[in-house]
Amino acid sequence: MPKTANRVGLSKKIFMKKILMIVFVSIVYSASAQTEVGCPPGTSPAISVSLDLFNFHKPRTSCSKGFGLCVKFSVRLICESFSKNVYIKEGKVYTNVAFVNNLAVLHIPISIKNQTGFEKTDMSFFEVEDKAITLMLPNNVEKWVKGGTYPVNIVGDELIVSLPLF
Numbered sequence: 035m036p037k038t039a040n041r042v043g044l045s046k047k048i049f050m051k052k053i054l055m056i057v058f059v060s061i062v063y064s065a066s067a068q069t070e071v072g073c074p075p076g077t078s079p080a081i082s083v084s085l086d087l088f089n090f091h092k093p094r095t096s097c098s099k100g101f102g103l104c105v106k107f108s109v110r111l112i113c114e115s116f117s118k119n120v121y122i123k124e125g126k127v128y129t130n131v132a133f134v135n136n137l138a139v140l141h142i143p144i145s146i147k148n149q150t151g152f153e154k155t156d157m158s159f160f161e162v163e164d165k166a167i168t169l170m171l172p173n174n175v176e177k178w179v180k181g182g183t184y185p186v187n188i189v190g191d192e193l194i195v196s197l198p199l200f
Contacts, residue, residue, distance in 0.1 A: 074113060084108050120192055122146065136200070138169060138179060142193040159183045160195040169199065 085107045092100035120143040121128050127149075130141040140160075146152055164181025177199035187194045 084110075122149065133199075134196075136177075136198060138177075138197045138199055140195045140197060142195070144188060144191050144193050146193070157193060158186055160186050160193075160197075162197060 085105075087097055087104060087106040089097055089104050090101060091097045091104050092102035093104045094100075097104035097106070119128075120130055120141045122143050122145050127143065127146060129143070132139045132141075147155070147157055161183045162179050162181050165178055166181065167179040169177050169179065180198040180200050182198075184195050184197060
């Protein structure tokens with residue numbers, strides 16, 4: 035009897051990797067934007083990431099035929115009023131990251147637990163693959179996020195994860 039693939043587990047893993055990639059792309063762009071974009075006083079550079087297309091067609095067919103994986107997203111640099119608050123609004127997750135010593139401290143709204151796909155997820159640990167993410171810090175120094183499983187601290191209405199950089 036042929037084995038069947040665990041499609042649900044695989045799709046969740048792919049979804050989580052894409053979410054993680056989008057979060058860190060946002061961090062990289064906003065960190066480098068702080069030195070390159072002149073935002074008006076009272077605002078700071080921010081990145082808007084939008085998932086425009088996700089389907090199982092081949093990219094070379096304009097994502098309309100064949101069997102493959104097609105993902106298209108757009109990234110836009112904007113100036114936003116500075117807020118330390120993290121939140122979810124209209125399906126978008128607004129996070130903050132602080133670079134402290136040799137750590138990237140990620141602040142995620144705790145309400146992400148209630149979003150589709152996360153209802154049954156254990157959020158007491160945050161996992162990162164080794165050498166999967168590189169960050170360009172505001173001082174133009176490139177750092178890697180060290181792979182591992184890190185504890186998540188709950189402070190108020192935020193999930194806080196400290197990710198070591200090397």
